Amino acid sequence: MYRETYGRITAYAARRCVSPQDAADVVAETFAVAWRRIGEVPEGEQATLWLYGVARKVLANHYRGEVRRQALSVELDAEMADLYGTAPDSGVELTAIAQIFRTLPDADRELLSLVAWEGLDRRQIATVLGLSRNAVRVRLHRARRRFARALAEADVRFAPESRLNPTEGRFS
Helix, strand or coil: CHHHHHHHHHHHHHHHCCCHHHHHHHHHHHHHHHHHCHHHCCCCHHHHHHHHHHHHHHHHHHHHHHHHHHHHHHHHHHHHHHHHHCCCCCCCCHHHHHHHHHHCCHHHHHHHHHHHCCCCCHHHHHHHHCCCHHHHHHHHHHHHHHHHHHHHHCCCCCCCHHHHCCCCCCCC
């Protein structure tokens, strides 16, 4: 079934996704669902139609996830505005900060977001990500350093360290 339908399902996903990576994720999830529900897959041409239906639902989940990610990005932009908007030395270009944040690696954005948006401490982040507290400490330090370096390279001035870390003192 996989060999016979892979091309069709891939083309279906590729025509509906923004990037080839997204299409590949949709195809992978579609066939993972098929594998988990192999007993429910009909025979013959009906299997292809069934897979299209699964792919359609996977795409819907993908779109919902994309909308959530975009909403979180807007939320982070607002959070950044709150952090920097009232700083006395706030010549900060919030748009630049948001753009720089989006250029960070996914892992850095996730760590920084878990701190800024969710207010999680190292122990909680370690649980969420399945890492040790020490690994979270090191990765968070590096993520903050990369973010600060990117801001400096873009000549974006920012407030003192205490303003950058609204959860300061929460990490034990």
